[in-house]
Amino acid sequence: MSGHYRTASGGIDLERSRPIRFEFDGQAYQGLQGDTLASALLANGVHLVGRSFKYHRPRGIMAAGPEDPNALVTVRRDAARSTPNLSAAQVELYEGLVAHSQNRWPSLRFDVGRINDLLSRFIPSGFYYKTFMWPRTAWHSLYEPRIRAAAGLGVAATEADPDVYAQRYGHCEVLIVGAGPAGLAAALTAARRGARVLLCDEQALPGGSLRADTGTRIDGKAATDWLRETMLELAQAQNVTVLTRTTAFGYLPHNMVCLSERLTDHLASPPASKPRERLWQVRARQVIFATGAIERPLVFPGNDRPGILLAGAARSFLNRFGVLPGRRVVILTAHDEAYRTALELQAAGAQIVALADLRARASGPLIDAARGAGLAIRRNTTAVGTRGNLRVCAVGLAAVDADGAAAGDTDWVSCDTLLMSGGYTPSVHLHSQGRGKLRWEETAQVFVPAEAGQSCRSVGACKGLTGAALAAVFNQAATAARDATTECGFEALPVTIAVSDDTSAGGGWLGTLPQAARPRGGKAFVDWQNDVTAADLGLAVREGFRSIEHIKRYTTTGMATDQGKTSNLNALAIAARQLGRTIPEVGLTTFRMPYLPVGFGGLAGYARGELFAPLRKTPMYGWAAARGAVFEPVSMWQRARYFPERGEDMHQAVARECQVVRRSCGIFDATTLGKIEVAGPDAIEFMNRMYVNNWNSLAVGRCRYGILLRDDGFVFDDGVVARTAEDRLHVTTTTGGAPRVLGLMEDYLQTEWPQLKVWLTSTTEQWAVIAVQGPRARDVLEPLVEQADLSAASLPHMAMTRALVCGVPAMIFRVSFTGELGYEINVPADYGAEVWRAVWESGQAHGMCAYGTESMHVLRAEKGYIIVGQDTDGTMTPDDAGVGWAVGKSKSEFVGMVSLRKRALQDPNRKQLVGLLTADPRHVLEEGSQIAATPGQRPPMQLVGHVTSSYYSSVLRRSIALAVVNGGRSRMGETLYVPTPAGESAVTVTQPVFYDSKGERLNG
Amino acid sequence: MLVIPCPYCGPRPELEFSYGGQAHVARPTAASNPSPADWNAFQYERANIKGLHAERWRHIHGCARFFNVIRDTTTDEIVRSYRSGEK
């Protein structure tokens, strides 16, 4: 049995021979293959499926599509696959499906939060803003978490998402969004002309409103047969791609439409090999929107009880799923379409206990047919309230008087279902996202697409043909498709589709229904999902809000997962009436993507885990890993941070490594340094214009420390530059800075000095760089080097030479970032690991160690060598950073030169690099700590600088720190104060060089 | 995502490019000893145009060249693109 409310026959989406078991809130039910969770629950007589956002009121299924604001559920496969906030009408049933209601505690039928409803007159719009203002600190710690816990949507999965999400690009002449009658007519037309067509629809099965259409004959066939044959033709066409379960959620510039295709959520056991979703970025020459229209609910007291549905939704449930929403049905409408629902429900066995029409006059074939079927129509009738706790049990109907107010006695009609229709709102979301304009149709009381912002057209119900004769829809869609394909250069062929039934329907209602002067029926909801009532909107206007955007944010109407698909127009009408302005004067809020919620998995696609960002490894990575190195990420590189031995922690390892380097020597992988080859007859002139230094005096075979500024005068990067030939420079950059340095160089070369004959090449990955640093460095290397003399006389500090190292052509730079005798051996990257091993072997006789980035930092800090980006922060001049000596005197041009002339950049009180020594030699300051000039200050404190680098130096047996301090170089010997969590730490200002201040060890 | 016509390679998707700010901002040379106001204008003053905007793009994942684009900032429509140094 698949439910007591299932009809004996009918339901074109169903496979009646395939029952399906599922679970909702722990209760087992049976449905049928083809059901949605919503249709299966209704078939079992279950209407209560959720509690509302703010007042925790019982709520039921209201719509048959993803626009439903009420029936939000969580579908849970396991802890990692738990998807919240799905509309029950969106969830396709599969064997074993487990779903839960949301926002209820302890249970759906008994919910403690319901107290909010009883206290609701104390929770008006803006309540959160008004009440939880003081003290300010309590907002984050106290109020917000509690409010979020009490007023909530579903809860996200608690474990990492194990599924795969695909992404791809699509290209076509014509993209058609929506496979209802309009979309299908457009697709047939465009496809028969040979254009590449992509047709997508958010539903599992194409057809849209045709699926709920029982009577119409198209091209002489039943609508369902025509639909099947049309889909067959499209499927067989080579030039057509049809995507179902695919939501177009964004319309971006240059005719790009983003689609989210759901591939496995409807399967009982998704194959592990298949992606769960696929995100499409489709570039279309022409787009046709056939996105339909959404039925509007009516705003009257008590309009939110379970059992109150949209009339069109009931028709959809009946015809697609063979489900009666109830047996005793009241219909309240302002639109002719609801009469069709009444007739079909009655034919299926439901009793229509009342058919109330808000309009004084309604006529036409549908009304005639209803009367012919014996339905008593109450014209000029409104609803003033409903009764029922967890399900509607009665509706209060009253006549509308000449002034448009409810008058006379209320007739309480008992029922188990109330169906309402306020007419249809065209789905103009995507048209509007593409900056299309809207036009207000005064007669139909709807906004329809006007001038398009891009190459797109809207057809069918989304163009305003709601309730129109099907022939008109087909004709409009075929014409639009013909025009679109013609614009793409395809020959025009006419497509005509004949339709038997040409009944059109009209009507509609905006805003609150007529009520008595002092209505007593309770809350009249406008936005079900956010619990916004007509009274809330009125209050917002009375409190002074005028812009619809402000009213939206103050009341939260139209926000959250449904983005007001059913509520926006009613809210606008109520606000406009209250403001005394017309609807087009007030205007709609901006439509933004996504049209429907899109999972993060689909947006992230493949860019997760290891594929989130490239991981760069040097040729020596394997050696370091085998030695047990601990790595750290530096920009995208994995760099060895330290090499622990025999259970050492980082501090012990670093202490040992530093001492070995100073006493003997160490080997360090410097491959990640950025490298740029600057070549050409104008290479020196180009470097003169880029860097602050004077490069004319740099002889071939010599190196120099270079500093690069931006034009604002602040340090951008630094590194050693070697002149490897008359017309060639080997420029090194910081590890993270290589791409932006090359970018800046290319910018100036291409756009400021295009006449210079210079070529720039990134060579970062061409060279492996092996640094050997320490007093024994020469002894380690000499046995491995041919064709070069490493003696101090022949290769002094800051010289370079070409040589063979282990027989490999190499460049040897005598440079030091430790203050010791040192070399950096550059060999082609493919030889890096091999040469490294040979140097390591040679070093063992000299007690050499391998050291990582942490020791490198300590060793350079002992020497006061800055790291750009650590000791500088993008607001420091070379002088601030203590490297003003590098700026070439008497230069005529370099990047940043003009800015350095500014008085503000020459202020002697600017923050300058200094050293700090703590009074307690064991106390290592925290990097980033602020510095005060006087002790014992209370906030707000007068601060004079901050700590940029801070380490414990095992060589010096004490802590050292670098800092930037206002006028720091004139404060030598002064005592300053660093506030720390443990109290104030007194520090003495010193020169930033702590070790070998004369620099004698460099020349060993 | 925009489709940007590189004057060297043809139309390519935006993700192949990096943005380079407003075009045709003349950089005063140091030798011309620009006034603080002129230098400040070069450094910091940009047009923030509603409508047709001349801007620089670099085909960073393609030919790597800088070039100029006229783009309507209200619609993102690209009217034309041309090489650096051209008007």
Ligand SMILES: [Zn+2]
């Ligand atoms: Zn290019």
